[in-house]
Amino acid sequence: MTQAALIPDPVTVHVPLGDRAYDVRIGAGLIDRAGQEIAPFLRRARVAVVTDETVAPLHLKRLQDALAAQGIASEALVLPAGESTKSWPNLTRTVEWLLEQRVERRDIVVAFGGGVIGDLVGFAAAILRRGVRFVQIPTTLLAQVDSSVGGKTGINSPHGKNLIGAFHQPTLVLADIAVLDTLSPRDFLAGYGEVAKYGLLGDATFFDWLEENGPRLRDDLALRQQAIAHSVVMKVGIVTRDETEQGERALLNLGHTFGHALESATGYSDRLLHGEGVAIGCALAFDLSARMGLCSQEAPSRVLDHLRNMGMPAALRDIPGDLPDNETLIDLMGQDKKVVDGHLRFVLARDIGAAFVSDDVQRDQLSAVLSDSR
Structure with a gap:
């Protein structure tokens, strides 16, 4: 647990997107302040909360008590936990429940959970009555630094991850960094995969900082807040310049083309968490970059060493159970959203902090990287 005496303010x-601008609040105790934070945005004193079976027993009463303290009524829908929840059946269940609650366009829906809940509920809000407002209260490190910010919402398909969705910006994001104390070590580290990604894609100095301080984020609230805030600032800068991923925003997918294929190959199960797939994908992307002569051999070694030092999976051999052969994995990559005109697109790197998008990757190069990772 963290030191209460060291709780930072x-x-x-701020996410400056014109009439869709919003704030991301990052700090300890924000769940207990949720009523005060959300009240200014309400037209009537009621909200609909959607959460999951992991978060609800730990934190739902706190959230509803905080809302009630400000005179805000709430009803909650509790969905199953896990990546498989991002599906058509649960999207339908959520939308129909929100309609049963008579949620109107000027009301607010609260997505209270990790990235799965945020993506699913955000998509439900995007399509309900052609768009209702929603607030993200992310409860995992991964969601706080990545999926809760930027307006990407969606569900998975048997054909691939996040292939069905919409851009729909939240009204507010409340990232309570103290709630991360209740995460398992594995879930915390999975989120760290997305934190490291920000240093690798565009900020070498931040990656240097993570090499020194990454192992301390679990126990030091001030360092944790600093890492989360820096990651959010980086993402906000990219999203503001390229909201709908026409160019620069694609850099945020570093490690994801590999990672999404691996998640699909493992059935979106607990064999591989999303952030673990991203971490492995980042290591593979740097290995591929070095093989293509784009960066020095030192860069992939640093990436691998840091992930190992953090206790994270960093190679295919770290995934329990059997994986499909290389050709099948490469075919799964072909279902990625980033495919353009049938060409696979990868985020590669010229160095740590110097990522770029390329579609000049050959299947034999990919196969060699995958083989050496097994």
Whole structure:
């Protein structure tokens, strides 16, 4: 657990998107302040909360008590936990429940959970009555630094991850960094995969900082807040310049083309968490970059060493159970959203902090990287 005496004040990162601008609040105790934070956005004193079976017993009463303290009524839908929840049946269940609650376009829906809940509920809000407002209260490190910010919402398909969705920006994001104390070590580290990604794609100095401080984020609230806030600032800068992923925003997918294929190959199960897939994908992307002569051999070695030092999976051999052969994995990559005109697109790197998008990757190069990772 973290030291209560060292709890830092919340910080605010503004997302300047014109009439869809919003704030990301980052600090300890924000769940207990949720009523005060959300009240200014309400037209009537009621909200609909969607959460999951992991978060609900730990934190739902706190959230509803905080809302009630400000005179805000709430009803909650509790969905199953896990990546498989991002599906058509649960999207339908969520939308129909919100309609049963008579949620109107000017009301607010609260997505209270990790990235799965945030993506699913955000998509439900995007299509309900052609768009209702929603607030993200992310409860995992991964969701706080990545999926809760930027407006990407969606569900998975048997054909691939996040292939069905919409851009729908939240009204507010409340990232309570203290709630991360209740995560398992594995879930915390899975989120760290997305934190490391930000240093690798565009900020070498931040990666240097993570090499020194990454192992301390679990126990030091001030360092944790600093890492989360810096990640959010980086993402906000990219999203503001390229909201709908026409160019620069694609850099945020570093490690994801590999990672999404591996998640599909493992059936979106607990064999491989999303952030673990991203971490392995980042290591593979740097290995591929070095093989293509784009960066020095030192860069992939640093990536691998840091992930190992953090206790994270960093290679295919770290995934329990059997995996499909290389050709099948490469075919799964072909279902990725980033495919353009049938060409696989990868985020590669010229160095740590110097990522770029390329479609100049050959299947034999990919196969060699995958083989050496097994």
